[in-house]
Amino acid sequence: MDTSLSWIKAYVPDLDCSAQEYTDAMTLSGTKVEGFKEFDKNLDKIVVGKINKIEKHPNANKLVVCQVQIDEEGTQVQIVTGATNVKEGQNIPVVLDGGRVAGSHKDGESEKGYKIKKGKLRGVESCGMMCSIEELGSNSNMYPDADPDGIYILSDNPEYANAKIGSDAVELLGLHDIVFEYEVTSNRVDCFGVLGIAREAAATFGKKFVPPVITETGNDEDVNDYITIDVKNPDLCPRYTARVVKNIKLAPSPEWMQRRLASVGIRPINNIVDITNYVMEEYAQPMHAYDLDTIEDRKIVVRKAKAGEKFTTLDGQERELDDTMLMICDGKKAIGLAGIMGGENSMITDNVTTMLFEAATFDGTNIRLSGKKLGMRTDAQAKFEKGLDPNNALEAMNRACQLVEELGAGEVVGGVADFYPIKKEPVNIPYDTAKINALLGTDISEEEMIKYFETIDLIVDQDKKIVTVPTWRQDLERMADLAEEVARFYGYDKIPVTLPKSSATTGGLSEKLRCEKAVRTVVEGYGFCEGMTFSFESPKVYDKLCLEENDILRKSIRINNPLGEDYSVMRTSALGGMLSSLSTNYNRRNKNVRLYELANIYIPKQLPMEELPDERMQLALGMYGEGDFFTMKGVVEDVLNKLGLKERAEYRADAGKSYFHPGRQADVIYKDKCIAFLGEVHPVVQKNFEIGEKTYIAVIDIKIALSMAGSYTKYQGVPKFPAITRDISLSMKKEVTAGEIEEVIRQAGGKLLESYELFDIYEGSQLLKGYKSLAYKIVFRAQDRTLTDGDAGQIMDKIISSLAKKEVVLRQ
Amino acid sequence: MKKGKDDMENKLKKILENAMAQIELSEQLDKLGDIKVSFLGKKGELTSLLKSMKEIAPEDRPKAGQMVNEARAKIEETLTTKRKEFEQAMLEEKLASEKIDVTLPGKKLAEGHRHPNTITLEEVEDIFIGMGYKVVEGPEIEKDYYNFEALNIPDNHPAKDEQDTFYITKDILLRTQTSSVQVHEMEKGKLPIRMIAPGRVFRSDEVDATHSPTFHQIEGLVIDKGITFADLKGTLQEFAKRLFGEDTKVKFRPHHFQFTEPSAEMDVSCFKCGGKGCRFCKGSGWVEILGCGMVHPHVLEMSGINPEEYTGFAFGVGLERIALFKYEIDDMRLLYENDTRFLKQF
Incomplete structure (x- = not known):
């Protein structure tokens, strides 16, 4: 929403402030000004001049030398120009020596403008410059009387013909003005019109608000003899008003109207079009004009379209409609798409003699959905979508007819055809000064509050403690809304600054968030950097991960309206994001990359979805470069330990994950549940993600881990008696795993076994082919006595004999 | 006749001079050991002299013994002094040879790093935890009711359209705001409430330098008896000062949100330029940082809280917005x- 300052001042005549003051004050009272533009920022020393004499340039065919009068006393300057549209006796805008213009004819507006100094053109002195509309910072769309290819000939426009020579041409052209751009919130429908903003400005600055006075218009005929209105869907069209104008005389609208429209970027066309646009801007009520002679049966019917009905809008496009869309029709055919765009078949042309003005209100949601389905978004639609005040429609209609009469654009037929079955009444809201103060934390008197209510035209009944809200403020419904009005005009900045005095509460992270924080610290210690990826991804990821057709990970939740296929399914695993991130790093030649992500995955309980899915937090770790499977395994072990999972986890090799190397992967089983998995990425998958180095991934399910996390650490006591250590070196077939050996050590070791540690692995020429050797350091200790060699020997014998059953023997 | 003590004295003197000279001339530490053996050892010169004591007249013996002992002490002392000199010199030589180039780079463990979003979030969490706020979470895939309806945004409300929502089904969507967590918290019925809810939110925006279809918000909610707009201002001012520095100024502008009334947006003075205007604040000196307001009475009612008895405030901060601003990240x-x-x- 834009307004010019001069337009606001038309309704707040006493307003006197700079652009910056206006911006700041309006923003603080709730009408946010996003920015402003001063049209005369780069215009200086520009006057109305008169060309007294034109001579040929002695040295140039394409230039002429003009003697230009620049004041009433007859002072003349010599100006050389290449313009071809100048004639002796014309009035033109002239920038004097040392002045400034906003742009150039060729390149249009420039940020800093151009300074004009006197100089010689092909040997002839030139002092100043005659200006085109582009040089004044605008264009011939906004100034239709300006020659698009030459100097702006002011004397061709009857309204400017009598301008005094030497007077301020910037003033004459209405360019001493500022346009403000506002961010209007969706609840303030009234502020999508200049009048609404002006009312706010008056209240903000404590000045008088002077809206237009609408006088009665029309001849002694009755419009109801011209037209009847039949609304079939009053729920979608609560009000429809129509008036008729005959004997139309199309002409340009007056400069004041053209300038106000141009200031907000609306191109002046002719008096009738300009009036409908002007009233739409002023009242925020879109209007439409139909050529009455195209309306058959002298009848307006508002009805829903038939499914598949075709209609050509006035932009020449044929549109296919469905049966939810509201149409404006005559007795025989459709003539407009309600609230969005009129039809080509009924539009105003240069031959129009009689027209029908429409000012209606439509259901905002219906208009919005229709526009969306048709892929249309017009200015009118944008306003209707917000849900307009039906009482405003007739005001706007009468304002338009008043302007028709004022501008002499035609003869207004008396009366109004008005369909308005359920009148919208003002709302009464009780107010309670104490409660408002209690909500705001202020101590504002009742008188002051009433003053604020009245500045925005709310009607106060002090005896009944009731505020009556005019229907244009449909955002005010209850006392909290009144509190905001008080706060706005009292000033948010004046409201005190306190801290809640209320009950003490204990703050803190949830257990889950505390664990996540602990996990971050552990993995960062191992050199992993935290990454973040999107929660949705492409289903193509499943193929890149070489997942089987029926893999559970393929059962993902699809977004109904995704941004595209690449973002269309909610991730069921953190692998795709992690591998893509590693790939990005690999492509950018980053070495030794280690990343982690705490990523939610979304597992549907059923498809299609009926209830919310299972959201599970996963810790995903990924790396390439230094390190191997066991580096990753060490990190996993440490994370689990930190999470309080202090018992022994089992690493099962037969995890069967298609994206991992078949011989280098493991599921981590803790108390019979798969709590994590890790592995070396399968070479095919690695290639699919364009990573050229061995890559390792681990995923820990934080949700399961948390459910099994141990309680607080309990002090175990420092051992009082010495330990006995034994080393053994074992020889076995290659297929035997360390896990199996260790299982035997634990079983046979019994209570006195304190710890064991694998310290050497050997495969090679000193062993039989197909055999390997593992060497363990085994520690025994008793809590209540010093162990003897005999104790240790007994247990070692037991271990060795148990191992022998598995064909594991002491290495000779 | 027994040999006189004078003869012994001469010998002793010679031995002593000889020893002194040898010690003085020695160049290595291990030489001192040899010298010690050759004079004081079992077969050393001084020891031999002592063995010849019996040849001295008995009345002179004590005196002679004393002289020998003095000579021994002298030699030992000199040897010790010399040894210390050698050791000192060697130590100095060793230290000199061990000199390092302290300008060479330090050795670091390749430690990992937290994401700037997380660092920023942890700062925010710490501030509010210090003020007694719980940090809670809610689902990212959410029911329409919690994301919209319970926040006073009924079906077909324009505010619902403005949010560019991703839908899964008609009633299930990707939450567009962490405000949904407010509702879950209020429904638990445990008052008072002081919570912040950080989390992921989703909006159908194409990826570019300033937009992402996935981003993060931090929602805040306080509900208790007697909570005022002034409390909201005070709390958020405190937050801004703790996060951006003690000199930070805040400005509250009226705004509109469906679930708060009155509503406001909070700007903070640009901490890059101190409010003078720079490219970060686009010359205005202020940066818009969050939306806030008093919880709409209808929202309280819908979650079963009596607005006549309880009031509250809520706010929502864009995490990325703060992180980008704080670290001057431009994309x-x-x-x-x-x-x-x-x-x-x-």
Whole structure:
């Protein structure tokens, strides 16, 4: 929403402030000004001049030398120009020596403008410059009387013909003005019109608000003899008003109207079009004009379209409609798409003699959905979508007819055809000064509050403690809304600054968030950097991960309206994001990359979805470069330990994950549940993600881990008696795993076994082919006595004999 | 006749001079050992002299013994002094040879780094935890009711359209705001409430330098008896000062949100330029940081809280907005690329 300052001042005549003051004050009272533009920022020393004499340039065919009068006393300057549209006796805008213009004819507006100094053109002195509309910072769309290819000939426009020579041409052209751009919130429908903003400005600055006075218009005929209105869907069209104008005389609208429209970027066309646009801007009520002679049966019917009905809008496009869309029709055919765009078949042309003005209100949601389905978004639609005040429609209609009469654009037929079955009444809201103060934390008197209510035209009944809200403020419904009005005009900045005095509460992270924080610290210690990826991804990821057709990970939740296929399914695993991130790093030649992500995955309980899915937090770790499977395994072990999972986890090799190397992967089983998995990425998958180095991934399910996390650490006591250590070196077939050996050590070791540690692995020429050797350091200790060699020997014998059953023997 | 003590004295004197000279001339530490053996050892010169004591007249013996002992002490003392000199010299030589170039680079463990979003979030969490706020979470895939209806945004309300929502089904969507967590918290019925709810939210925006279809918000909610708009101002001012520095100024502007009334947006003075105006604040000196307001009475009612008895305030902060601003990151896409050259800077 834009307004010019001069337009606001038309309704707040006493307003006197700079652009910056206006911006700041309006923003603080709730009408946010996003920015402003001063049209005369780069215009200086520009006057109305008169060309007294034109001579040929002695040295140039394409230039002429003009003697230009620049004041009433007859002072003349010599100006050389290449313009071809100048004639002796014309009035033109002239920038004097040392002045400034906003742009150039060729390149249009420039940020800093151009300074004009006197100089010689092909040997002839030139002092100043005659200006085109582009040089004044605008264009011939906004100034239709300006020659698009030459100097702006002011004397061709009857309204400017009598301008005094030497007077301020910037003033004459209405360019001493500022346009403000506002961010209007969706609840303030009234502020999508200049009048609404002006009312706010008056209240903000404590000045008088002077809206237009609408006088009665029309001849002694009755419009109801011209037209009847039949609304079939009053729920979608609560009000429809129509008036008729005959004997139309199309002409340009007056400069004041053209300038106000141009200031907000609306191109002046002719008096009738300009009036409908002007009233739409002023009242925020879109209007439409139909050529009455195209309306058959002298009848307006508002009805829903038939499914598949075709209609050509006035932009020449044929549109296919469905049966939810509201149409404006005559007795025989459709003539407009309600609230969005009129039809080509009924539009105003240069031959129009009689027209029908429409000012209606439509259901905002219906208009919005229709526009969306048709892929249309017009200015009118944008306003209707917000849900307009039906009482405003007739005001706007009468304002338009008043302007028709004022501008002499035609003869207004008396009366109004008005369909308005359920009148919208003002709302009464009780107010309670104490409660408002209690909500705001202020101590504002009742008188002051009433003053604020009245500045925005709310009607106060002090005896009944009731505020009556005019229907244009449909955002005010209850006392909290009144509190905001008080706060706005009292000033948010004046409201005190306190801290809640209320009950003490204990703050803190949830257990889950505390664990996540602990996990971050552990993995960062191992050199992993935290990454973040999107929660949705492409289903193509499943193929890149070489997942089987029926893999559970393929059962993902699809977004109904995704941004595209690449973002269309909610991730069921953190692998795709992690591998893509590693790939990005690999492509950018980053070495030794280690990343982690705490990523939610979304597992549907059923498809299609009926209830919310299972959201599970996963810790995903990924790396390439230094390190191997066991580096990753060490990190996993440490994370689990930190999470309080202090018992022994089992690493099962037969995890069967298609994206991992078949011989280098493991599921981590803790108390019979798969709590994590890790592995070396399968070479095919690695290639699919364009990573050229061995890559390792681990995923820990934080949700399961948390459910099994141990309680607080309990002090175990420092051992009082010495330990006995034994080393053994074992020889076995290659297929035997360390896990199996260790299982035997634990079983046979019994209570006195304190710890064991694998310290050497050997495969090679000193062993039989197909055999390997593992060497363990085994520690025994008793809590209540010093162990003897005999104790240790007994247990070692037991271990060795148990191992022998598995064909594991002491290495000779 | 027994040999006189004078003869002994001469010998002793010679031995002593000889020893002194040898010690003085010695160049290595181990030489001192040899010298010690040759004079004081079992077969050493001084020991031999002592053995010849019996040849001295008995009345002279004590005197002679004393002289020998003095000579021994003298030699030992000199040897010790010399040894210390050698040791000192060797130590100095060793230290000199061990001199390092302290300008060579330090050795670091390749430690990992937290994401700038997380660092920023943890700062925010710490501030509010200190003020007695719980940190809670809610689902990212959410029911329409919690994301919209219970927040006073009924079906077909324009505010619902403005949010560019991703839908899964008609009633299930990707939450567009962490405000949904407010409702879950209020429904638990445990008052008073002081909570913040950080989390992921989703809006159908194409990826560019300032937009991402996935981003994060931190929602705040306080509900108790007697909570005022002044409390909201005070709390958020405190937050801004703790996060951006004690000199930070705040400005509250009226705004509109469906679930708060009165509503406001809070600007903070640009901490890059101190409010003078720079490219970060686009010359205005202020940066818009969050939306807030008093919880709408209808929202309280819908969650079963009596607005006549309880009031509250709520606020929502864009996490990325703060992180980008704080670290002067000019392209939001960097946050989701996970290039380690970026991540290692934090």
